[in-house]
Amino acid sequence: MSARQSKLLSLDAFAKTVEDAKIKTTSGGIITLVCVLVVLMLIRNEYTDYTTLVTKPELVVDRDINKKLDINLDITFPNLPCDVLTMDILDISGEAKVDILKSGFEKFRLVDGQEVADETPVLNGLNVFDLIKTDDHSGPCGSCYGALPQEGYCCDTCEAVRVAYANKEWAFYEGKDIEQCELEGYVARVIERINRKEGCRIKGTTQINRILGNLHFAPGASHTAPGQHVHDLSLYNKYKENFNFDHVVNHLSFGKDPESDLIDSTHPLDGHRKDINEKYHLYSYYIKVVASRFESLNKAKTLETNQFSVIQHDRPLKGGRDKDHQHTLHAKGGIPGVFFYFEISPLKLINREEYAKTWSGFVLGVISSIAGVLMVGTLIDRSVFAAEQVIKGKKDM
Template sequence: MMYSSSESMHNETYCGSCYGAQESPEQCCNSCEDVREAYRKKGWGVSNPDSIDQCKSEGFLQTIKDEEGEGCNIYGILEINKVAGNFHFAPGKSFQQSNVHVHDLLPFQKDSFNLSHKINKLSFGEPFPGVINPLDGAQWIQHSSYGMAQYFVKVVPTVYSHLNEQIILSNQFSVTEHYRSGDSGRVQALPGVFFFYDLSPIKVTFTERHVSFLHFLTNVCAIVGGVFTVSGIIDSFVYHGQRAITKKRELGKFT
């Protein structure tokens, strides 16, 4: 009995071809995602999804076209090692090819990628009183066809000690923004939003402390003394200025 490609995929005995990417003769690829995953493990890219029965029957390319122009909202927590590195958001699924991290962009065969984005919140570690995250609320609009939005982040380890002896181990960071156009340089830039981070060897410590009454009284006295000193200087300036003007008038030299 013969089955069409769409009918055979719903058959329990169906074992789809992996198109040369199978790890063993018994491996089956019953969906387009299975074939693409097998290709990624081999470090290959799917050049023509329509030539794969599973992708063709699932309407893979049509699904990609239907999603064109859509945006996405990304949130979550990422654990990173305490060494320099990067994390990024880019179209296409990633895989390793010759020990190089690459993305499969063939399903998105187009001349432009709109990477306009807004960062609602980005922090490295737990929040603490007074912390300012410079990228919170940052918005970037892309004006060229495609390219790479880059954020170079310098992370500073920070320790915050509360009055109740609670200690928060967190981080602060500064950032420099850069945009690399897709046609700049010899190597074509991967379209995406990249965050390159590096840790500072310096640690900052904040400690909450009670101010004693004697210290408060000393500060008040210093403020009052400063006010009187400034008032005395102004009064002396006005007094001597008035005397000089009066003296010149008496001598007839003031016009």
């Protein structure tokens, strides 16, 4: 044998087996059947992985951060008439929305469990600067009862007087003895609705800036000034046995709210109910909103939405120890109401639908499964065969 042939023999990766390896045994047949079954099972698992759809997330910077964001809200207050309730939206830029109807929301009175459209809503957030000035007024000028200078403004309606009182931080109560309110029937209407223990449902959509802010419901007319935001609690405080901010969040979402089978839910607060039955209680929801896009495998279905997480907290305004957790102390003060504090993330979450394995990964997995099982089977077969030979040799002695 030449030296060149000797080198080639040393590189032979497919060395021939010994003569004993050609012997067929019962144990070898059993091991072969077991190996075949294991290989088929592993191939089936590889195919299942190959055809399984998974969602892979990716975080990117949200390029729409400067655009307005829709907030969709539907909330019910079963123990609070619409005439007592005010909704405000504030953010850290100083922008404030205090007009429920102009912001895209609707009020519905709850009378004996039935929803009734509020045909004569009061105080939808009229601002003091929207009041009619005397220079632009024709005819008799309604009195503001000292809340605003008479030479500068005219309060021709009950709503105008109420807003003027709010800006002066005066108690308005039911508007009794105020001529405009008496003539409009506002006083009688409010007292009737309070005595009937009506509730209120507010639903609609408005837009907010993509920055820190809050949307809150509180009693009475509100007044916003540099460094402060106050509400007139006079009517709320007057009726000791009435009113509380127990509520049901029927729906809360951000952005467009399309129906899709790509995700289960992006509305963790839907159907959330609070029934504490405490008049002076503050409910807070801290919401973190993240813009999200869901891309299906065929790219035909793409869902643009917003997901959010929420932390809930509530406390009595009197402060003190928590009834359920004696080692927890609540702060004292504040106003009764429901506050939604929202923070918009500057990042966007993209969820792409993909197969768990590629075609090449599937083929590689199948080959690896077959090779691995055959190698283990070979080792087991050799061990069993060697053991059988040893036992046979001892019997022949």
